[in-house]
Amino acid sequence: MSFQIAEPALNTNDGDVDSKLICASEDIAALTEELMTVRASTPNRVVLDPDKVEQGLAQLVLTVIELLRQLMERQAMHRVENGTIDDAAIERLGLAFMRLDTRMTELKQTFGLRDEDLNIDLGPLGKLL
Amino acid sequence: MKTSEWDATDVTIIDLLDRALDKGVLLWGELVLSIADVDLVYVGLKAMLCSVDTADRMREVAWKNLVDSQQS
Amino acid sequence: MGVLYIYAIVDQPDGDLPDIRGIGDAAISGLHVGDLLAIVSTVEGDSVPFSRTNLLCHERVIEALMRGRAVLPTRFGTTTEHAERIAKALETNGAGFRANLDRVRGRVEIALRVGWKPEADEPITRPRAADVADGRSYMQALLAQTQRSRQRRDTAEALAAKLTPGLAELADAVVEKILPTPQLLLKAAYLVRHAHVAEIRRRITALRTEYPDLAFLATGPWPAYSFVAEGNVA
Numbered sequence: 001m002s003f004q005i006a007e008p009a010l011n012t013n014d015g016d017v018d019s020k021l022i023c024a025s026e027d028i029a030a031l032t033e034e035l036m037t038v039r040a041s042t043p044n045r046v047v048l049d050p051d052k053v054e055q056g057l058a059q060l061v062l063t064v065i066e067l068l069r070q071l072m073e074r075q076a077m078h079r080v081e082n083g084t085i086d087d088a089a090i091e092r093l094g095l096a097f098m099r100l101d102t103r104m105t106e107l108k109q110t111f112g113l114r115d116e117d118l119n120i121d122l123g124p125l126g127k128l129l
Numbered sequence: 130m131k132t133s134e135w136d137a138t139d140v141t142i143i144d145l146l147d148r149a150l151d152k153g154v155l156l157w158g159e160l161v162l163s164i165a166d167v168d169l170v171y172v173g174l175k176a177m178l179c180s181v182d183t184a185d186r187m188r189e190v191a192w193k194n195l196v197d198s199q200q201s
Numbered sequence: 202m203g204v205l206y207i208y209a210i211v212d213q214p215d216g217d218l219p220d221i222r223g224i225g226d227a228a229i230s231g232l233h234v235g236d237l238l239a240i241v242s243t244v245e246g247d248s249v250p251f252s253r254t255n256l257l258c259h260e261r262v263i264e265a266l267m268r269g270r271a272v273l274p275t276r277f278g279t280t281t282e283h284a285e286r287i288a289k290a291l292e293t294n295g296a297g298f299r300a301n302l303d304r305v306r307g308r309v310e311i312a313l314r315v316g317w318k319p320e321a322d323e324p325i326t327r328p329r330a331a332d333v334a335d336g337r338s339y340m341q342a343l344l345a346q347t348q349r350s351r352q353r354r355d356t357a358e359a360l361a362a363k364l365t366p367g368l369a370e371l372a373d374a375v376v377e378k379i380l381p382t383p384q385l386l387l388k389a390a391y392l393v394r395h396a397h398v399a400e401i402r403r404r405i406t407a408l409r410t411e412y413p414d415l416a417f418l419a420t421g422p423w424p425a426y427s428f429v430a431e432g433n434v435a
Binding site: 017020021022023024025026073074076077080081087090091092093094095096097098099101102105 | 257260311316327328329330331333335336337338339340343344347402405406409415416417418419420421422423
């Protein structure tokens with residue numbers, strides 16, 4: 001494959017996509033994998049498959065729960081690092097988070113959702129998690 | 130996966146895909162929830178949600194195009 | 202019954218449109234509101250299916266418009282039944298669109314992705330409740346994960362800081378994200394004037410040689426997709 005450093009035109013070569021590769025390393029597997037996690041967007045329509053309505057709605061709800069869970073964990077870590085929390089509270093919090101983790105695993109399984117599914121793209125707001 | 134296995138065009142098309150689907154002007158930010166071709170709920174939001182189905186389908190299409198072009 | 206497909210918002214509403222067909226080989230036309238022009242075509246049905254052909258067509262129309270105009274490319278698949286809706290969007294957000302047109306005039310987008318393999322090469326994973334004995338252990342595991350993540354992010358930021366200054370200085374605007382995924386050190390877009398495109402391409406290619414352990418993917422020039430999304434939603 002050759003890379004031509006041609007004189008670039010202001011007008012981006014009129015949609016000639018072939019000429020738009022500037023450089024690419026040999027091992028771009030990781031990069032292309034990331035490219036492959038494309039999120040589609042029909043700009044204003046969320047289509048819920050009639051057979052999978054529950055899953056679609058569960059996905060929304062569980063994503064919000066997951067967001068809150070991670071926020072709480074982060075805050076807890078903050079407190080642990082600052083030393084503003086005693087051992088007994090650490091144990092209680094740990095148990096609570098463990099229960100939450102178990103519950104989330106069950107819920108994901110029930111609705112056939114993977115970890116990646118709970119990372120909805122909110123457009124301008126960016127990914128939640 | 131090595132670069133030599135990919136056509137330059139494919140890689141740039143996927144990059145374009147990523148760009149044109151995710152960015153660019155967002156003219157209106159409302160949302161319509163729809164089941165069985167029936168628009169049911171209108172939501173005024175400055176956000177967009179993605180249908181799992183559509184995302185999967187698009188991933189498949191993009192992937193299939195790549196595979197096809199590699200075999201040609 | 203068709204709908205209107207919108208390709209871009211452009212300036213110079215009185216100028217000629219390029220001689221290019223839109224999606225489904227339909228003619229393109231302009232919807233004029235004040236000093237702004239929305240470029241549209243009519244498509245069959247109520248949405249445009251995603252396909253390689255349609256995506257390329259979308260892109261080609263936008264790039265043809267860029268000859269001699271400032272162009273704000275829309276997101277692929279933007280359609281509406283009613284022209285009034287477009288007119289309203291242009292009126293409501295006119296100031297924002299005009300400001301963005303000024304920002305992108307005479308400039309293109311150069312995209313860069315840099316992949317890495319962090320030395321630990323162990324994925325940093327969340328602890329699972331099933332794997333620990335008690336609450337305290339869970340919290341310890343969580344803390345360890347937090348600290349490793351933080352260290353990795355610091356390493357990533359330091360490395361990215363070595364890569365990007367030479368590129369950012371050539372750009373009028375920059376969008377950079379460190380570690381959007383664990384394997385991606387950097388994802389960036391640079392808004393670059395015509396005069397600087399050749400040099401930024403040279404510098405990116407030079408970085409690839411200078412950092413053989415990193416994976417580089419750079420493409421462009423593109424229309425300024427990454428620089429027009431903000432401030433355009435009513």
